[in-house]
Structure formats: structure tokens, C-alpha cells
Amino acid sequence: MIISKFYYLRKNLYSMAELVLEQVIMLGDALENDDYALANEIVDRDDMIDELEKENDNLSQIAILEAITNRNILGMGDVDNEIVLKKDPLRFALSAIRITRNMERMGDQVVNCAEVFRYKTIRPGIFKKEEPMGLILSRVTTLAGMAVESLVEEKERFMGSVNTIEDELNGLCDEAFKKYRESEMNKTEFADVYRIILALERLGDYAVNVAEELVRLNTGKDIRHLENAKPPKV
Template sequence: MAELVLEQVIMLGEALENDDYDLANRIVERDDRIDDLEKENDNLSQNAILEAITNRNILGMGNVDNDIVLKKDPLRFALSAIRITRNMERMGDQVVNCAEVFRYKTIRKTLFKKEEPMTLILARVTTLAGMAIESLVEEKERFMGSVNTIEEELNGLCDQAFKKYRDAQDMDKVEFADLYRIILAMERLGDYAVNIAEELVRLNTGKDIRHLGNEIQSPTSVSYAVDRSG
């Protein structure tokens, strides 16, 4: 599922950069496969939760200090698997949202290939998705600090793009509305990539950092981020 989501992101970049509407159609058509995998993974995770509840009772974990339980609780993996799966599915949804709007052909050609900040937004989204999926495959939170930095840059670029095209004299309301929908979807896609990275920290360390503020840390430590999953 992770590899399929990353493929969708890469395909989206190619479709937008090359004004390839047929590829955008393929992206939309492939989304059903991601939805099916999300359901399969969700069922597996729910079964794992039931098994974990039995195991933690056998281990007598109800009588152990909460901090220790958090790091050794068999429920942790199953719960993280559900959260990661849902965030990946939502990443896929945002890719499809972009592709569906792009298929309307209301946005001028070459915009995503030649005009900043849209070219930069597309590059940052692809990088964020790649980092999240690679970390997931490796089962490590190695990119957490970089993910936060790039996501902050992405948010700034999205705000810059909104202001630029809102004030563009040669852009009509329909084109701006569709472009803005893509900008919002790109920003949300980055948020879900961060959520996956945050969940990997919880999975590997037992520390829930989703609701903590950003903190300055050493290069070898994990950066904290605010969850935006809603």
C-alpha cells in the first residue's frame, strides 16, 4: 500500500508537469486499489488489537507503570498500524483530489513546470511523500527532523502561491478556484506525510509527539511537530 501511494504521488507530479490528462485519469482509476488495501489492513489491525488485549492481560500489564506499558504494550503496534494506514489512504485521496481537478483542463499549461511557487510545491510534496514512505518501509523515524522542515517550507509556499494567483490579473475565477483546490490538497498531503513520520516515532520509542509544540533539538534527536490530521 505504501509503495502504491508513493507511485500515485510520483505519477501526479508527472501529470501536472507534462499536462498529461490521460495520466491524471489513471491516477483516479487506481484509487480503488488503495481503498481496498486500506480496508484489508484495517481488518488485520483490528484482529491484532483483539489478540494484543488478550496478551496484555496474560502479561499482567494492567499492574505495570503507565510509562513502561506505553513502550511495551502489545496494543501499540496495532494502533499505530491503523493510524499509519489511514494516513496513507488520506494521502492517496489528496493525490486523487488534485488529479480530478486537473482533468477539468481549466488550469493553464506549463504552470506546474515553469512557474514558481507551484514547481517548488510539487517538488516538496514529492520529497515529503518519499521520506514518509521510505521511513515506513525501513521502520525508522530517520527523516523526522527533515520532514518537519520541509513541511514548514511547503506551508509557506502554499501561502505564497495563494497570494500570487489571487492577485493575478490574467487568471479568471474558475482557474483560480481549481488551482486553489490543488494547493489545499498539496498542503494536506504534506500534513499526512508528517503524521506518518510522527506515528513512526511513537511506534519506535513509545513517545506520542503529535500534540507537542516544535522544539529545538540536536541534529541526532527527533523534532516535535503538531498533528494536523483533524
């Protein structure tokens, strides 16, 4: 019974991740091609992500209870720490809750962008012809792809690259904000461009959260906020 629960949890988690990545790719296409019908489709598809989130939450809670009561049956009491880290169903179920939350928030940011874009207040071509907006879309898609691939493989191998791309994304978002703040955009257009920039930056942050959770799942190390914890240089 417990094996089937974890099978369905993994299956749903992967389905949710792939659906979120599809939404990110569709968003890039909608923005770059000024495709407002596609933006509407992105918004409509968000219900599928929400349903998977609910299913994953329920499956995770059931899996946690079953893992606690069946740890000895699964042999988790007599194995070395490395196997426990990578094979412990309780650890996976707890991580699945955190990953599900971050995936759902990634989906929310995609929808936030699509909803703003379909107002048609932003001039055509800005996301395809102007830098740094095109670069921002590229970095966001790459981060989402790395997070999903790492999740499906249950590995943390992209972590270094993820941090590098996140830094690039943050710099590009700052650059874009300054560029359009100093441009001749009217207030409504600038406000909507800024909302999209902010949502894309947050989308990248949630993708990084998924990658960080995979490090914790595979190694037991919590690497969040490590830079802030470093002592100041003298």
C-alpha cells in the same frame, strides 16, 4: 497464528504506503507534463488504496484482539520498556490503524488534485515552468517519500527533516496562493489552482502525521502539537 496476522498486516501496510507514493510520483508527472490521461489513471487506481485500507482495518482489529490475549505468551510481561516500545504487537497494531488512515487520506488528496486537473481549466505549463508550483510538487514528493521510507524501516530518523520541509511547503503554498490571487486568472482557473494547492498542502500534512506516528511507535512520545504547547516567550 498471531505472528502470521502481524506479518500480513505489515505486508499490507507497506504495500499501501508504496502504492500511495506511486500515486504521488504519478501526480507530479501528470501535472508537470500536462498529462491528462495519466491523471485519469491516478483516479482509477484509487480503488486499490481503498481496498488495502479495508484489509488493513480488519487485520488491525484482529491483531489487536490477538495481541491482548497473547501478550504473556509472547513474553511481553517480563521485558524492559525499550523492548516493549519497539516490539509490542499491540502498540504496532494500534499505530497501524492511525497510519492506514493517514495513508488513505494522502491518496485522497492525490485524487482530488488529479480530478481537478483533468477538467483542463488550468493553463498548460503552470506546474513545470512557474514557481512556486514546481517547488511545491518537489516538497510534497519528498515528504511522501520520507514517510514511506520511515514506515518501511520502522524508524523515526527523518523527523527533523520532515518538519523543516513541511514548513517550506506551507510557505510555498501561501506564496502560490497570493501570487495567483493577484494574477489575471479567471475565477474558474484560480479556483481550480487553489483547490490543487490546498490538496497538496494537506497531502504534506498527512505525510507528517505518518512520521509523527512512527515517533510514537518507536519512542512512546506523542510529539503532535508540541509547538502549540510551548509557553510563550517573555
